[in-house]
Amino acid sequence: MERQHDRIESLNMLLSTYLPDRIRKAVKRIKEHYLNDLEEIRIRSGLPLMGVFSGSDYFISEEGVLSHSSQSALIVTPKEVNSLFLLLCEQSVYAYQDDIIRGFITLQGGHRAGICGTVVYDGDRIKAIKDISSVNIRFSRQVKGCARDIFQQLIRNRQDIHNTLILSPPRCGKTTILRDLCRLISQGLGNDSFRGLRTAVIDERSELAASFRGVPQNDLGPRTDILDGCRKSQGIEMMLRGMAPQVIVVDELGAMEDADAIRMAWNAGVRIIATAHAFGLEDFKRRLGVGQLAGKDGFERIVLLGMNNGKRWAKVMDANGNEYSALAESCRMPDGFCRMRGHGNEYVFEACRETACTGKTCGNSS
Amino acid sequence: MSLRLAERQRALAKLAEILLNLRNQICKLGIPLFMAFENVGRESNGGVWTDIFIECGNVMRQQHIDAGEAWKKVIKKMGSSIPLDESDWQVLSDFWELLGKSDRENQESILEMEKENLEMLEKKAKEAMNTKGRLYRNLGVLSGAAAVILLL
Structure with missing residues (x-):
């Protein structure tokens, strides 16, 4: 029970720190017992907001209702994806450029945001990822005692x-x-x-x-x-x-x-x-x-x-x-x-x- | 008036100095902007700018907004303590919008550009001080002399 409470706390902190307003509200409206199974939030430019709950994909509506159908889901705008990207980088893209090149940013709490967009090369080396098109926020959880x-x-x-x-x-x-x-x-x-x-x-x-x-x-x-x-x-x-x-x-x-x-x-x-x-x-x-x-x-x-x-x-x-x-x-x-x-x-x-x-x-x- | 012109020149020179430190924090150390603002505010004897930079860092940290927005908010609240002209603020305003939005290479170019802008403003401020400053000083002396004559 305590572990569940900690997880919800950590999730709330993550949501309020990083997610743009509309997406944060939608995720917060999801019923708590579903939220507990939330493993990933997938945010794609121009596409419906999606969550992965215990390994299964569900689309999320603006009211926080989960569905297999994308019809009523919240459609994420390119501006929201860009704003999310800047929030993940703490408004300092240069500070995270090495992480961005590796394809993910480590967030407070050990969570991780995977990033997709257009890759820019400098010779053989990836120099940057621009025009961010999707972000996958993966919630981490340490399993103490498993080994x-x-x-x-x-x-x-x-x-x-x-x-x-x-x-x-x-x-x-x-x-x-x-x-x-x-x-x-x-x-x-x-x-x-x-x-x-x-x-x-x-x-x-x-x-x-x-x-x-x-x-x-x-x-x-x-x-x-x-x-x-x-x-x-x-x-x-x-x-x-x-x-x-x-x-x-x-x-x-x-x-x-x-x-x-x-x-x-x-x-x-x-x-x-x-x-x-x-x-x-x-x-x-x-x-x-x-x-x-x-x-x-x-x-x-x-x-x-x-x-x-x-x-x-x-x-x-x-x-x-x-x-x-x-x-x-x-x-x-x-x-x-x-x-x-x-x-x-x-x-x-x-x-x-x-x-x-x-x-x-x-x-x-x- | 003459004193304000001298303060304006000093404020611009101090800002140029702070930007040099900021450039190091951003381009060499890769420190996030809100921390870099707080650091330059505390570390580099920022004179009249100290409180502005610390507050800017605080606003960014607490409200999760970008540097441009944070700068506008802070200047609206505390800008009156800085002896700059309206034209100076206009030249400086675009710069903050671009901070933090790109990689180190690009940020370096932006900071370089701003350094040139500041040098230009500083030069103008110096010229103003040499011409208008002397005028205001002479006017002051003459007014004093006139007052003495009248009193006699």
């Missing part, structure tokens, strides 16, 4: 953890699990089984901490230092030199130079917790560069995530793919979260078939 069961399998001793790689197809909750793992590693377990460690986060896409003007909007633990918007390879080197971390957390390995940077961290005795898009361990091993990190002398624990019939599952394995444990039923993620991520199941199912979902965990959870 607790997985974390138990990653503890080496009370002052050390295993180098861990989290693998899954997109939208299976890698980043959410990584965020909570980071919090647990930094905070410790509150008993003598594991003390917290100095943790450094290289938050290249500002998704883990969701920093807003340098202040992390998500709780990543009391011993965590965050390098926001920095490339992983450069960030790892900077952290090693400057912050003496015991653990480095990075999201979405992929680039060739990431592998060298991670080896550098290992050589310095620092543990790595990382994620990567992959349909399974074998799929990851085939990747150029980073694929070799999953072999001998590489990551010691592999966490596979997947989803079946909207239910989340996770497997913890050693580097050879031998299973330590299988955790079904969403790894403590709440129903709302499952429903949210359940959206787009076909893609996840396809991924599941190709990953460890062929194993007994997936079968059990279905």
Whole structure:
């Protein structure tokens, strides 16, 4: 109940700070029990206002009524989209130009606004996005405790953890699990089984901490230092030199130079917790560069995530793919979260078939 | 009158100085406008402009409006404390409308353009002080002398 109240509070703050008048009024008029399921507001120039509620799209009328039909929906004007864009940028486009080039702006509260428009190139580099045509405001929610069961399998001793790689197809909750793992590693377990460690986060896409003007909007633990918007390879080197971390957390390995940077961290005795898009361990091993990190002398624990019939599952394995444990039923993620991520199941199912979902965990959870 | 002309010239020179600081906050540091206004108001010994810039930052922060609108509101409320002519305000007004609406490169051009405008205004103010200022001073001296003669 308290969580729901906080969410509505956070939503109200977001609405009053950023949304143009007419859109704000329409969204505020939506009944509270629907508002609680609101995940995204999609605002497109000249098109009906749309919301995503627990994975389903609904058009929103000026009176806040939800409908599958766009006929009575509020039609957003180009002027409103432009005004929204300026509000998102705090009337200072230049201050957000690096974010705009990446396609999104991180907002107060850790929420995020995706931006579409006309891309302007300067040679091979995106220089700007002009004539903003649509904005997608995505509401963030941190799921504290969702990685607790997985974390138990990653503890080496009370002052050390295993180098861990989290693998899954997109939208299976890698980043959410990584965020909570980071919090647990930094905070410790509150008993003598594991003390917290100095943790450094290289938050290249500002998704883990969701920093807003340098202040992390998500709780990543009391011993965590965050390098926001920095490339992983450069960030790892900077952290090693400057912050003496015991653990480095990075999201979405992929680039060739990431592998060298991670080896550098290992050589310095620092543990790595990382994620990567992959349909399974074998799929990851085939990747150029980073694929070799999953072999001998590489990551010691592999966490596979997947989803079946909207239910989340996770497997913890050693580097050879031998299973330590299988955790079904969403790894403590709440129903709302499952429903949210359940959206787009076909893609996840396809991924599941190709990953460890062929194993007994997936079968059990279905 | 002569004193007001000197104050006008000083106010314009101070604004040029503030814009240089503002340029650094915008183009080099990428600080959002409302914070940049508050910073230049506090940091750079803004003289007569201090309160105006701080208030402008406050209005932007609280009312979520753009720099042009905030500037108009603040000048309407506090502009009388600044010794500028109506023609000076007109030259300066367009600039604030453009602040914050584009990328750093473009903002730099806008600030450069405004710097040139200010230099022109400053030059005019100096000329006015040299000609009209001397006239007002001489008039003052002559009036004083006339008053003394009459009293004798």
